[in-house]
Amino acid sequence: MCVEDHFRLEELFKVGPFNRFEFGKRFGLNCDSMQDKIERVVDVLCSGEFGESVETFFVIEQANSELETKFLDELRRVGVTETLHFQTHFDEDDELYRFVLRAIVPSSQIRKIVRGKLARHMPQQAHAYFMAELFFSSPDGRIVLNLYDDRGFDVVAASDRDLDQFVRYALE
Numbered sequence: 001m002c003v004e005d006h007f008r009l010e011e012l013f014k015v016g017p018f019n020r021f022e023f024g025k026r027f028g029l030n031c032d033s034m035q036d037k038i039e040r041v042v043d044v045l046c047s048g049e050f051g052e053s054v055e056t057f058f059v060i061e062q063a064n065s066e067l068e069t070k071f072l073d074e075l076r077r078v079g080v081t082e083t084l085h086f087q088t089h090f091d092e093d094d095e096l097y098r099f100v101l102r103a104i105v106p107s108s109q110i111r112k113i114v115r116g117k118l119a120r121h122m123p124q125q126a127h128a129y130f131m132a133e134l135f136f137s138s139p140d141g142r143i144v145l146n147l148y149d150d151r152g153f154d155v156v157a158a159s160d161r162d163l164d165q166f167v168r169y170a171l172e
Contacts, residue, residue, distance in 0.1 A: 003055070003141035006158040010089060012144065013059045013100050013135065024156030025163060041114045041147055045136055046107045054110060055141075057086070058101045059133035065090075067099045071132065075101075078116030079109050118150050 003012070045054055060071055067085070075083065080103050087100040105113055117134045136145045142158040143166050157163035
């Protein structure tokens with residue numbers, strides 16, 4: 001099973017200033033330092049629910065119909081060397097192309113990916129960062145976590161039971 005077996009991907013990967021997971025749950029990163037926030041997310045992603053490697057999706061929206069190589073360079077700087085172009089969608093309302101790239105990231109690299117997402121929020125940021133929405137999927141595709149910025153992440157699950165179980169084991 002994979003993420004597309006459980007969710008409508010156009011809705012799951014829709015980018016915008018709202019909680020896209022209307023049937024999920026939002027978690028704040030109420031930590032004092034950015035390093036603590038990074039460690040909190042890494043702890044969740046390296047829990048038993050996600051496993052040895054994490055299916056990771058990078059979602060980029062842009063006006064051009066060709067994915068900009070600048071973004072792929074940004075990913076290489078944070079350690080993602082191999083991605084699969086998973087999906088392209090044109091949003092007629094916003095007149096933007098949405099690119100979804102999929103990568104299988106070893107748990108040992110997760111810290112670098114999370115830091116790359118959050119680095120632009122760090123004072124005197126000296127780390128490589130990328131501008132994309134970041135989603136992580138459990139191996140069976142039943143749980144998806146969206147780290148939206150340094151404030152927190154959303155979690156959506158295929159069922160209420162899956163969500164409750166994730167909250168109980170990974171977040172408590």
